[in-house]
Amino acid sequence: MPEVTVTRRLTFNAAHRVHNPALSEAENDALFGKCNNPNWHGHNYVLEVSVTGEVSEKTGYVMDLGALKRLVNEQVVDRMDHRNLNVEVDFMRGIIPTTENIVVACWRVLEPAIRPARLTRLRLWETENNHVEYEGH
Ligand code: NI
Secondary structure, three states, X not given: OOEEEEEEEEEEEEEEOOOOOOOXXXXXXXXXXXXXXXOOEEEEEEEEEEEEEEOOOOOOOOOXXXXXXXXXXXXXXXXXXXXXXXXXXXXXXXXXXXXXHHHHHXXXXXXXXXXXXXEEEEEEEOOOOOEEEEOOO
């Protein structure tokens, strides 16, 4: 059977502060600039979730994208949407909320939850110009 990758796009918005508490204020400012604003700032994030598998003879699907949407909402999006990533999201606790770290944290929650389907890529957009990808390596 042919293997196909299917992708669902979801959006959320969240506040954060990119800050490393182990560094001085001056170092944080030099490294993170306005992203280090102590009074937070927000982004409209876009998360693309890709699942790879064989096309089912019965359904013609790799995975029902409606079911994938519900699962991703429940596992990560609803837990981050309209939240502060530094203080309110349990799976982000103690993690500097850069886009890189958010995508890895989302993977750790989603990958086991999506099984037996196979999560093969997460792409997280923080702005129209910046995005990161993670394939679980
Ligand atoms: Ni930011």
